[in-house]
Amino acid sequence: xxxxxxxxxxxxxxxxxxxxxxxxxxxxxxxxxxxxxxxxxxxxxxxxxxxxxxxxxxxxxxxxxxxxxxxxxxxxxxxxxxxxxxxxxxxxx
Numbered sequence: 001x002x003x004x005x006x007x008x009x010x011x012x013x014x015x016x017x018x019x020x021x022x023x024x025x026x027x028x029x030x031x032x033x034x035x036x037x038x039x040x041x042x043x044x045x046x047x048x049x050x051x052x053x054x055x056x057x058x059x060x061x062x063x064x065x066x067x068x069x070x071x072x073x074x075x076x077x078x079x080x081x082x083x084x085x086x087x088x089x090x091x092x093x
Contacts, residue, residue, distance in 0.1 A: 014049060015041045021056045029060060032067055036085045051077035067091065 015037070022033040033056070040048070055063065055078045065071035066082050069091065073079045086092040 014053075018049065018053060018056065021053075024060050024063075026060070026064075029064055029067070032085050032089055033063075035088065036081065039088070048081070051075075052081055054078075055081060069093075 018037055018041075019034070022030060022037055024030050024033065037052070040052075044052075055075075062071070066073045066078070067085055067089075069086065073082045083092065
């Protein structure tokens with residue numbers, strides 16, 4: 001596993017690990033999360049990538065409900081990520 005210092009730099013190893021963790025088992029969730037990472041892997045602030053990493057620790061039904069707008073996102077760090085995923089996927093009102 002990476003150290004906190006390595007995780008905070010947005011290293012290629014972190015991106016590779018995040019890409020693997022975006023594979024959730026449902027095509028829809030995989031696509032939504034993977035697409036966000038593809039668009040942000042090279043230019044994201046390391047703190048945003050860390051927030052995304054923590055978001056990926058959450059249970060799939062919770063992540064799905066947040067992305068579909070069925071539940072409020074509990075973390076301010078994740079709200080912008082979820083909102084951007086929803087907007088890019090055409091899910092935002």
